[in-house]
Amino acid sequence: MVTTAAELDAADPLARFRERFVGADTDLVYFDGNSLGRPVASAADRLGEFVRQEWGGRLIRGWDESWMELPTRLGDDLGRVTLGAAAGQTAVGDSTTVWLYKLMRAAVDHAVRTDPGRTEIVIDTDNFPTDRYVAEGIAAERGLTLRWIEVDTSTGVTADQLTDAVGECTALVVLNHVAYRSAWLADAPELTRIAHAAGALVLWDLCHSAGAVPVALDEWDADLAVGCTYKYLNGGPGSPAFGYVNTRLQGELTQPIQGWMGHADPFLMGPGYTPAPGMRRFISGTPPILGMVAMQSMLELVEEAGIDAIRAKSVALTSYAVELADATLPEVTLASPRDAALRGGHVTLHHDRMREVTARLWRRDVIPDYRDPGGLRIGLSPLSTSFDEVERGIAAVAEALR
Amino acid sequence: MVTTAAELDAADPLARFRERFVGADTDLVYFDGNSLGRPVASAADRLGEFVRQEWGGRLIRGWDESWMELPTRLGDDLGRVTLGAAAGQTAVGDSTTVWLYKLMRAAVDHAVRTDPGRTEIVIDTDNFPTDRYVAEGIAAERGLTLRWIEVDTSTGVTADQLTDAVGECTALVVLNHVAYRSAWLADAPELTRIAHAAGALVLWDLCHSAGAVPVALDEWDADLAVGCTYKYLNGGPGSPAFGYVNTRLQGELTQPIQGWMGHADPFLMGPGYTPAPGMRRFISGTPPILGMVAMQSMLELVEEAGIDAIRAKSVALTSYAVELADATLPEVTLASPRDAALRGGHVTLHHDRMREVTARLWRRDVIPDYRDPGGLRIGLSPLSTSFDEVERGIAAVAEALR
The missing domain is CATH 3.40.640.10 (Type I PLP-dependent aspartate aminotransferase-like (Major domain))
Known part of the structure; x- marks a missing residue:
């Protein structure tokens, strides 16, 4: 029985950081914090x-x-x-x-x-x-x-x-x-x-x-x-x-x-x-x-949260993405290490049609990125990503694949 | 008879640009726009x-x-x-x-x-x-x-x-x-x-x-x-x-x-x-x-003003600085070409004590910079510098030298 995203978010000790980022209050699913992180809201004023x-x-x-x-x-x-x-x-x-x-x-x-x-x-x-x-x-x-x-x-x-x-x-x-x-x-x-x-x-x-x-x-x-x-x-x-x-x-x-x-x-x-x-x-x-x-x-923010707590959430986020992919995306292959100890902050899912899937997701405000060959890259920035976002994103991938 | 700064400012076709820069409304004399130009006010909002x-x-x-x-x-x-x-x-x-x-x-x-x-x-x-x-x-x-x-x-x-x-x-x-x-x-x-x-x-x-x-x-x-x-x-x-x-x-x-x-x-x-x-x-x-x-x-702003008009004002500003230096700073030597056609946007005045003069001026919110040997460098950014600023600045140099 899969733990729900809501339960994971409720138990997340770093959940409170999410609201400090620009755009985290929208429905957009951002799976590309590993390419360009969201701005911290205070950065705009600071600039x-x-x-x-x-x-x-x-x-x-x-x-x-x-x-x-x-x-x-x-x-x-x-x-x-x-x-x-x-x-x-x-x-x-x-x-x-x-x-x-x-x-x-x-x-x-x-x-x-x-x-x-x-x-x-x-x-x-x-x-x-x-x-x-x-x-x-x-x-x-x-x-x-x-x-x-x-x-x-x-x-x-x-x-x-x-x-x-x-x-x-x-x-x-x-x-x-x-x-x-x-x-x-x-x-x-x-x-x-x-x-x-x-x-x-x-x-x-x-x-x-x-x-x-x-x-x-x-x-x-x-x-x-x-x-x-x-x-x-x-x-x-x-x-x-x-x-x-x-x-x-x-x-x-x-x-x-x-x-x-x-x-x-x-x-x-x-x-x-x-x-x-x-x-x-x-x-x-x-x-x-x-x-x-x-x-x-x-x-x-990183100092306030602590890099070890950030890593713990990163592992939880990528593990959750892998778990959901296993459960709901039978047609894709995991192109990242299954063992979280061997895995960084993102997860790559392989399927021959991922290039077109990525384009379709972007049009629906679900933003992963694509890397040849056939890799849908899901980057999960620990302080700005919620488990709910992961759940909605993987559901969108499932829909886009069909 | 030296033309007054007020007359020059009144006749300056680019005078209206000055107010578009951060800090141009203060009494500070900025002679270092050739090192770090003032921000355009709209840049803060734009960022x-x-x-x-x-x-x-x-x-x-x-x-x-x-x-x-x-x-x-x-x-x-x-x-x-x-x-x-x-x-x-x-x-x-x-x-x-x-x-x-x-x-x-x-x-x-x-x-x-x-x-x-x-x-x-x-x-x-x-x-x-x-x-x-x-x-x-x-x-x-x-x-x-x-x-x-x-x-x-x-x-x-x-x-x-x-x-x-x-x-x-x-x-x-x-x-x-x-x-x-x-x-x-x-x-x-x-x-x-x-x-x-x-x-x-x-x-x-x-x-x-x-x-x-x-x-x-x-x-x-x-x-x-x-x-x-x-x-x-x-x-x-x-x-x-x-x-x-x-x-x-x-x-x-x-x-x-x-x-x-x-x-x-x-x-x-x-x-x-x-x-x-x-x-x-x-x-x-x-x-x-x-x-x-x-x-x-x-x-x-540069496109709106036009680079030729900017050059004309630059020549007028540096010529005015040279004219004032000639008239009021008998102890300094001009370390820049006297012929405006051979001179860029700044003017360097030489005196053995210019290092200490620069330090003194900075404490009074008059900001040129200093370059060895003995050079007080007066950088005049055409769109943000007024003739009045030049006049006040050269007067401050005269005072600091004595």
Whole structure:
């Protein structure tokens, strides 16, 4: 006997957070918080206030008063609240793609410099496209080789696979914490250990986990990480990404986009680039301050709720979606791990007709997204999604399929 | 006999624009619109609306409905209103520094590929620091040489200097349209012609001119350009920059940060990177949509006022500042061109004590900025600055100097 959505919502200790998001009071079913999170209602006011008071009132003085430090201060907040990263290792700015470029380049340039035999980047075939494209570009420009781990679209990289792939030629391993199609949750501590045992650095892409799944970068002894803030961190379309560089590596690594904001003394403006100490050297141009405003509202909610409680609700939501799919969608296949411990914050259901089903659902204000091949992706943002929404959404999928 | 500020304001055809900016009704004297423009009042509401209606209401559908095209649509608007660039050549996103990296790399990689003897980047010693740092990094990583044009901090690059510097070894020339210290306005058509005659590409940095000084990229036959939008385009602190690639070069150039948004089919998500045709291949990651909202308000004002009228007021404002400085600040030296035709939108006044003078002025709500050596930089944003503000500001400088 399936527990009802109403019972689950009534028992949900985080239910009260839902009303703090724009649009949560409508009938729309939002299954795409893993692509673009809903705005926190206070973010709209906060942006208006920022424009009138901080930007409009403090003008250029804002840089001295707070904005210069905002990329690393907000990075520290992200580190504390969601990433398991001590202060001084995380900075916000640029896009995920630019961070990937900077940190992958920093890593492989360092590896090749210290051991010219390390000429391979290990990456899996179902890694997020931008990660693969960046790695491909860097391999071509630096004369390196990509070693591919073959992963099917419903799983992710296992410890055995990584053990087979790494060795004395490995410069860098690039992995997703949660796979964007399957939601496969990687065993990050173990995979990090395997890469390190082979003498390689690891870069974790946290785009599909940050804010929904606990991350423990310091505990994993991760080297590098990147992630976006517009999915489960609700920063808004194209809000700036973050990068993490473990303290022990900061002095050894340099990144290629040498901009004035990564200089040891940005306002010296003299000849010659001298990288700043610490995390600041991984910043390049003027940081996107306006784009950092909205995510601060979400980060406060995440801290208030606690990332472990968020994960518990995330597991409950995806489990409920799987349970309903099992019970009511006999024609679909689960393309995500059935074991919740191996699954991130979304669930992918496979059927050959899912592309057209998605289009039909959108017309009825039920908004999942579609990923080839045949994947209907149901992203459940723990603080803004109700169990009732899941129930109504899966019912709509059933109807659209028939 | 000096014309009074009141007379100048009364005769100013653009005076009515001032009240459309946040904070223009206060007594504060803002001489730093060339560093961070004031917000247009409608931008605050527009951002709130964007959050509630576009982001909050359309959610992920916003990408399909308009955001995917926004970087190039807004780029086209910038091109039409301020850059003299036909559609299809300009895109908005990233920071100026990242654009510099991508376009300089695209240019030198192309030059070296087609003619391995082209191993030099020509750049001047007073080019904006981030341009110099990026060029320095690229030269080091690609095994190229920087050829420096020596420029003193009160002038800029002349045609004779460039003629001497370029030759068959030149891959790329990097120039500022308006010098950040002196406001020297480069003879862009002539310098572009000289670079082309030597077989080199030219990249124009428009940060200190876009929105205040007419730019005619297509007419100059420019190859590449970058610029920021938070100075005279009032996009807000760290708002995204723009890049321009002349149509005739787009098919030949590729940039190194291969991200999913520059792919020919971003949602194919298949193996292997294929650059998009046209300007889209110069985009890398997810574009910063929220950061593009505020500048749209300003761009509408610029279009309404017209860039030629804006330039006329800019010349009148800087000329008035020079006139007042001549009359009332005998101890300072003009560190900007005296001839308005050779001067951009700001005026730099030199005195050994200007660092401390700037600090004193800030405490009195008179906000210029300071640039070594001894430069008090007075940036006059044509649509938001009044002649009265100039008069009060120069009087405050006189007082602070004594």
